[in-house]
Amino acid sequence: MQIYTFIILASFLLIGCASKGLDKTDGWSAQKLYEEARSELNVGNYETAVSVYQKLSSRFPFGKYAQQGSLDIAYAHWKNGDSGIALASLDRYNKLYPSQDGSDYALYLRGLINFNENQTLFSSITGEDMAERDAEAGRIAFASFKRLVKNFPDTPYKEDAIKRMRFLRNVLAENEAHVARYYMRRKAYIASLNRSKVILTQYHGTPATEEALALMVTIYDILGLQDLSNDSLRVLKLNYPLSPYLDYTYNPRERGGLPRSIRRKTNTTWNEFNFIKSLKGIVPKGLIED
DSSP states (O other), X not given: OHHXXXXXXXXXXXXXXXXXXXXXXXXXXXXXXXXXXXXXHHTTOHHHHHHHHHHXXXXXXXXXXXXXXHHHHHHHHHHTTOHHHHHHHHHHHHHHSTTSTTHHHHHHHHHHHHHTTTOOHHHHHHTOBGGGSOOHHHHHHHHHHHHHHHHOTTOTTHHHHHHHHHHHHHHHHHHHHHHHHHHHHTTOHHHHHHHHHHHXXXXXXXXXXXXXXXXXXXXXXXXXXXXXXXXXXXHHHHHOTTOGGGTSOOOTTSGGGSOGGGOOOOSOBHHHHTHHHHTTTOSOOSSSOO
């Protein structure tokens, strides 16, 4: 009797262990796997979505569902906080499907990932200035959006990409000004001048142009190069006749070189750009209609 009882208990244990190893997706078609993954993606279960997309890719590596899944999983990784893996997924997509439908979205998503690099909830609330961060990710994002607009003039992502390029151009110019102020505080005047010249040559017309001219007026005066200082002042007056820099001494310890009370606002902070609203509706589309 004890032997029979042992056998029955052992059977239940084996069944229990076997049930734990079951995968409910076993035997699912490519379409079924894709629909399940997309459903999880749409409700924000990004980690689960990634898991199902991976099963889709391993079981059905070819076809329209695999191709769309390769785009979707990059988006899911990004939204799950894995930007590096998301970029690697886009690289894989471009190698597998060069110059095919979805290439515009892949380029757009690459720009978005770099655009939001190091973004935190705290900075979105406080309005932390992007110009005071490392600008490398911004340069990469700008390049991606520029390539998108050039190579895919009819893409639905063009309008948003152009807006982000304008914003990033301001940010990159402000970043140069931020570094110029740092060098000026350290009395590295030539380095500060060089940063100001970058603004004038590469980011002409951005709000930082006005500050760059004011900074040059001050530094040339410090260096005793009065003719160059006067030339810079003349250009400043010609282009910005109402500039506050004409009435206030440039102070490299202040953001923008001016007191907060008279400083002009520029569109280089997260809350001004309202990026949360801008990111709505970018779930991958195009290859397969929901």
